[in-house]
Structures are given as structure tokens and as C-alpha cells.
Amino acid sequence: MDFLKKIYEIGETSRRVQEEFLKREGEKILEVAKLMAEVFKKGGKLLVFGNGGSAADAQHLAGELVNRFKKERKPLAAIALTTDTSVLTAISNDYDYSLVFATQVEALGKKGDVALGISTSGNSPNVLKALEVAKDLGLYTVGLSGGEGGKMKGLCDYLILVPSKETPRIQEGHLLFLHLVSELVEEILFPEE
Secondary structure (H helix, E strand, C coil), X not given: CCHHHHHHHHHHHXXXXXXXXXXXXXXXXXXXXXXXXXXXXXXXXXXXXXXXXXXHHHHHHHHHHHCCXXXXXXXXXXXXXXXXXXXXXXXXXXXXXXXXXXXHHHXXXXXXXEEEEECCCCCCHHHHHHHHHHHHHXXXXXXXXXXXXXXXXXXXXXXXXECCCCHHHHHHHHHHHHHHHHHXXXXXXXXXX
């Protein structure tokens, strides 16, 4: 196998997927960034969650918003619901793993906050349950997925879809979304910084 050729092919596929992603979802991404900025401005917060690589993405986004992305500015209230092992294991042990995010959304979420669920398939049971609870509590619901979006479709005020069925390409699109939203939120809220 020509591995160098393979590298170029993967890179080209990734580039095409991301280009199509921005064409299809660019306006929605801007709407989500504006929504998040408005929620932060009013003293609300972002709750973000997912499994595996999506858990890492949740933590990545929370880190960019709480600390900073490109600008020196005040911290923004973002919580990755994937990081407290005591809470995660207590809920999993006492109840069920499908409730690990939903229980935290119920405990921490307030009407007008944003719940952002990340699932490459759109079918992760614990992400779906958390979005259901968020919707019931009056949070804005945002889904980040790929392909057709799976079961997330009916649960999200905004569903951002990477146009691919390949998990690595979807995750690359999710990373682009995280950075775009982080930069846009900073530009909207801190134009003079």
C-alpha cells in the first residue's frame, strides 16, 4: 500500500467534507453562535456533553469558553458534563448510564441556558435523554452530529450536521464547529478586546 498516497486521499476527503459542511451549515452555525452569545450576555450558561471523542470535544469547547479562545476577555459559563467522575459513576451505578447527562442537565440547567449534545451518529441514548430533559426544562437545544442526524432530529432547536457517514470526518467537522463558535462568540461579545 502507498501510505503517502493514502494520507493525501484522506486529506482531500476531509477538505471536501469540511467545505460542504460550511456551505450547508454556515448560517446555522452563525445562528448558534449568536444564540450562545446572547445567553452568556444574560448570565446563562452552556451545558455540553457527549461520549468518547465527543466527550473530548465537549471538554475542548468548555475550555475555550471558560478560559479564552483568541482574545483576552472575561470567562464564559460553560460546563462539560463529561468530567466529574464521581457524578458520572454515581448516576451510572445507582441508576443507569443513559441518565448520566440528563441528571446533570436537570441539576444544573435553567430555562434559557443552552444544552449542546454531541453524537456522531445522533443516536447516543444518554445524549438523547439529556436533550429531552433540556427541552422539557426550557433550555435551548443544539445537536452536533453527522449524516442525517439520527434520533437527534426531533430534539434540537438547532441541529448541525457534518455531511459524512465516516466518524473521523464527522469529528473533524465537529472540531471546526467548536473553533468557529468559540471565535464568533468572542467577536460578538468582546469586539473591542
